[in-house]
Ligand SMILES: NC(=O)c1ccc[n+]([C@@H]2O[C@H](COP(=O)([O-])OP(=O)(O)OC[C@H]3O[C@@H](n4cnc5c(N)ncnc54)[C@H](O)[C@@H]3O)[C@@H](O)[C@H]2O)c1
């Protein structure tokens with residue numbers, strides 16, 4: 001049984017994600033941390049008749065320390081979401097500092113916890129988290145994950161609209177790279193079972209996965225970005241990780257990891273030129289067990305997408321690293 005923290009628990013993602021975590025039989029303690037409203041969210045969830053004990057914490061009265069101490073899993077959906085016309089990179093100014101400070105809390109109060117970063121821009125916030133943990137001497141690359149599961153969920157859903165598969169999540173599709181626009185690369189050629197996407201539908205399908213976030217931002221018309229589908233995706237990844245930690249084998253999901261720190265990652269790092277990259281990762285009791293190299297078997301269409309991905313992703317990664325190594329003047 002596991003103590004889980006949701007940091008940003010009162011937000012659009014945080015609330016439904018906390019609800020799903022409260023429903024998990026694998027969670028014994030659910031600690032809700034946010035700068036606002038956690039007492040109310042915790043009181044509400046605490047009436048649900050599942051085993052997890054729920055508590056809410058605010059920054060006052062040493063709330064972060066109380067929330068984080070003893071946690072084995074910290075999920076971070078804290079930070080501002082996009083409005084129409086914004087890129088994920090436009091969120092960097094505010095969210096970089098939020099993630100930095102929460103990770104400092106992790107390093108101080110629960111350095112051995114698995115950390116799942118949802119806050120955007122993921123391509124930069126995960127490198128920020130790694131740098132903060134490195135500086136504190138607490139970085140374990142097997143335990144730091146950028147959550148890119150929503151891209152996988154979208155790929156499963158959108159391709160099923162073409163193939164007619166009635167249960168979309170039955171198809172496994174590696175969606176790799178990063179988590180924004182052209183850095184998101186679905187590898188349709190490696191779907192299992194194989195999918196047959198007519199050539200005249202391939203560009204539109206790929207584009208829809210790459211820009212699925214924009215579709216929701218536009219539809220919400222100023223009220224934020226994906227929250228419910230993200231809560232589902234975050235829960236799916238967290239639950240898979242908890243199952244693997246408990247010893248269940250053959251659990252793997254694409255996730256954004258520090259390649260040189262994960263078995264099998266070096267070869268992918270050499271091929272992509274990216275230190276951080278989302279690839280299917282086999283999960284185990286220690287976290288990331290093995291990065292699976294799906295890059296080398298990409299077809300020519302996918303190789304062209306990958307070339308664009310590398311271009312954008314390396315800049316996003318450097319921006320995150322730089323933010324910690326050479327902090328902006330206050
Ligand atoms: N990885 C993904 O696939 C994915 C998908 C959707 C959204 N996101 C990102 O997730 C983030 C949250 O989105 P949302 O729609 O839930 O936003 P939201 O504004 O509804 O909620 C964010 C929450 O974070 C809290 N918060 C702010 N600063 C904090 C701090 N220092 N400590 C703790 N909590 C803090 C806020 O009070 C708020 O409750 C955004 O950055 C968004 O872009 C990522």
Ligand SMILES: O=C(O)C[C@H](O)C(=O)O
Pocket residue numbers: 081082088120150212213214216217225226
């Ligand atoms: O699009 C966004 O800004 C939120 C999220 O990253 C998404 O993919 O839905």
